Amino acid sequence: MDLSGLLHVRETWSRFCGAHPQFPLFLQAVRSSNALSEGTVVEITVTPAGEQPIHSKTRISAEDAEGFRSIAQLIGR
Numbered sequence: 001m002d003l004s005g006l007l008h009v010r011e012t013w014s015r016f017c018g019a020h021p022q023f024p025l026f027l028q029a030v031r032s033s034n035a036l037s038e039g040t041v042v043e044i045t046v047t048p049a050g051e052q053p054i055h056s057k058t059r060i061s062a063e064d065a066e067g068f069r070s071i072a073q074l075i076g077r
Contacts, residue, residue, distance in 0.1 A: 031072065038062045 017024045030036060040060040047053040060068075 036060055036065060036068045038065045040065075 036042075038060055041057065042060060043055070043057045045053050045055050
């Protein structure tokens with residue numbers, strides 16, 4: 001991804017956070033509590049308008065947790 005692509009992603013994320021201010025607070029709470037550690041279960045449900053919910057459930061492995069830590073260091077958080 002080139003620099004203009006990264007800037008576009010940053011601008012898009014900024015607009016999303018402005019429209020949905022509780023979501024970045026949720027992500028901050030997850031990060032600050034070190035919740036994405038080995039053994040943590042992550043469940044996600046997406047419900048498209050007028051459709052059935054789509055569910056996913058996964059358990060974080062040690063490798064996953066290390067990946068999350070690396071990403072957090074890369075973005076300086």
